[in-house]
Amino acid sequence: MKKQLLSAACLCFLMAACGNKTEETATSSETQTPAMAKADQEVMPVTSQAPAGSGKALFERSCAMCHRDMGMGTGLLARRVDVAKLEDRSDLNADYIIQAARIGIGNMPVITRGEVSDEELQAIADYLTSE
Numbered sequence: 651m652k653k654q655l656l657s658a659a660c661l662c663f664l665m666a667a668c669g670n671k672t673e674e675t676a677t678s679s680e681t682q683t684p685a686m687a688k689a690d691q692e693v694m695p696v697t698s699q700a701p702a703g704s705g706k707a708l709f710e711r712s713c714a715m716c717h718r719d720m721g722m723g724t725g726l727l728a729r730r731v732d733v734a735k736l737e738d739r740s741d742l743n744a745d746y747i748i749q750a751a752r753i754g755i756g757n758m759p760v761i762t763r764g765e766v767s768d769e770e771l772q773a774i775a776d777y778l779t780s781e
């Protein structure tokens with residue numbers, strides 16, 4: 651009886667030791683992965699949501715650095731159009747915006763499909779022509 655208890659305790663100790671060991675290796679090898687996995691999870695829904703509803707977010711990601719207040723696009727467009735900020739324009743149509751992005755216009759560089767997919771560009775064009 652006593653012996654049995656002892657071996658049970660031994661077993662417990664062994665299991666605990668084993669458990670600890672795997673836990674240790676797991677945590678040390680996972681110091682990066684949980685964070686990265688979490689980041690993946692956070693990134694995934696954003697990319698799959700983007701074409702549906704967030705033309706504005708996509709514009710902010712890919713166009714705003716040039717097409718908001720201090721941007722080069724705004725600066726250069728101010729020379730030839732009355733309303734320089736794309737978001738304030740009411741005379742743009744989606745095809746024109748898409749062509750400008752894919753072919754490049756004047757000093758604006760071509761926006762590739764790697765940077766902005768067709769769906770994303772459509773969402774941006776919809777956003778810019780929606781107001």
Ligand code: HEC
Pocket residue numbers: 709712713714715716717722723724726727731736742746747750751755756757758759761766774
């Ligand atoms: C690197 C800076 C830069 C980025 C990024 C950029 N643009 Fe431009 N864009 C410009 C510049 C500069 C012009 C003015 C071209 C010219 O007339 O010389 C311009 C012009 C345009 C025009 C033409 C407007 C008109 O009245 O003719 C459209 C449309 C446009 N951009 C859309 C976009 C969209 C949509 C995006 C994001 C997908 C984008 N641009 C990203 C710099 C940029």
